[in-house]
Structures are given as structure tokens and as C-alpha cells.
Amino acid sequence: MTVWIGLFRGINVGGKNRLPMAELKGAIASLGFKNVRTYIQSGNVVFDSLDQTASSITQQIISLVEKQHGFRPQLILLTPDNLLDAIQSNPFPEAVSEPKTLHFFFLAEPAKTPNREAIDNAKKSTEHYQLTDAVFYLHAPDGIGRSKLAANVEKYLGVPVTARNYRTVDKVRAMLPG
Numbered sequence: 001m002t003v004w005i006g007l008f009r010g011i012n013v014g015g016k017n018r019l020p021m022a023e024l025k026g027a028i029a030s031l032g033f034k035n036v037r038t039y040i041q042s043g044n045v046v047f048d049s050l051d052q053t054a055s056s057i058t059q060q061i062i063s064l065v066e067k068q069h070g071f072r073p074q075l076i077l078l079t080p081d082n083l084l085d086a087i088q089s090n091p092f093p094e095a096v097s098e099p100k101t102l103h104f105f106f107l108a109e110p111a112k113t114p115n116r117e118a119i120d121n122a123k124k125s126t127e128h129y130q131l132t133d134a135v136f137y138l139h140a141p142d143g144i145g146r147s148k149l150a151a152n153v154e155k156y157l158g159v160p161v162t163a164r165n166y167r168t169v170d171k172v173r174a175m176l177p178g
Contacts, residue, residue, distance in 0.1 A: 008043025099167035
């Protein structure tokens with residue numbers, strides 16, 4: 001069995017793309033995945049699968065959500081190693097004590113041509129960031145709600161992303177076996 005972490009983007013936000021976690025859990029289980037568990041309404045799911053690829057799993061789940069709920073969500077799948085590497089590579093360990101200020105933007109693929117000038121121009125003086133092939137880390141001590149950088153990360157990177165604050169990342173990590 002392989003453990004997978006699914007991070008949905010843009011569900012249950014502002015009354016759009018409603019996908020109750022109990023229904024998501026049932027839908028994923030109906031596809032034959034095992035030990036399905038979710039965390040909060042923003043679309044964090046951990047499950048087990050036998051011998052399937054990330055792209056195959058992603059397409060199955062997205063297609064089923066579209067069939068049952070009428071929209072195609074974005075979904076980024078991670079392995080436990082991917083998630084643990086992201087946590088261990090966090091360039092802002094001092095921000096862990098205030099987990100709502102530290103955000104992990106998980107990339108669907110590496111950003112080959114990020115617009116670093118736009119990133120730097122959008123960044124507040126109090127904000128700090130680092131980009132890897134898998135994660136754009138943003139420490140926003142003044143909050144993310146008014147951050148122009150946070151609002152435009154996907155546009156500046158040129159690849160799909162889904163963001164989680166450190167508290168959520170840590171809760172998902174705690175859902176992993178072992």
C-alpha cells in the first residue's frame with residue numbers, strides 16, 4: 001500500500017465549489033482507496049492505494065468529483081516523503097511558533113520561469129519567501145489576508161499551486177502512519 005496526501009484547491013471557499021468532507025471521504029473510498037481520512041473543510045485528505053500512479057489517482061478523483069458535484073477541482077497529490085521534505089526544508093523555522101504566518105504553496109510542477117521581479121515588487125518589507133521545485137514558502141507575519149504576494153503567487157510562478165498554513169501542514173503530517 002502507498003499512502004497519498006491529496007490537497008484540493010478552491011473548494012468550500014465563499015460558498016463556491018461545495019464539497020463536504022464526509023462526501024469527499026465516501027467518494028474516495030468508493031474508488032477503492034483505503035483508510036481515507038480528512039482534515040478541515042479546505043480539502044486535505046490522506047488515503048492508501050495499491051499500485052497506482054499519482055496522475056491516475058488524480059484523474060479518478062477529479063472525474064468523480066466532477067460527476068457528483070458538477071465542478072473539476074484542482075488536486076495536488078503528495079507522498080509522505082514529499083510532505084516531510086517540505087516541512088524539513090522550511091527556510092523559516094522561527095515562524096513555526098506562529099503557524100498562521102507561515103504558508104506552504106505546494107506546486108503542481110516546478111516553476112521553470114517564475115517572475116521574480118513581480119514577486120519582489122509585490123512582497124511587503126515584512127514578508128520573506130523562498131522558492132524550491134516543490135514549494136513556495138511565504139512567511140507573512142502581518143497576515144496573509146492583505147498580502148499582494150500571497151494573492152498572486154500562482155500568477156507569478158506560472159504553475160498551479162495550493163496553499164496551506166503551517167498549522168494545517170503539521171496536522172496533515174500527524175495523520176500519516178508511523
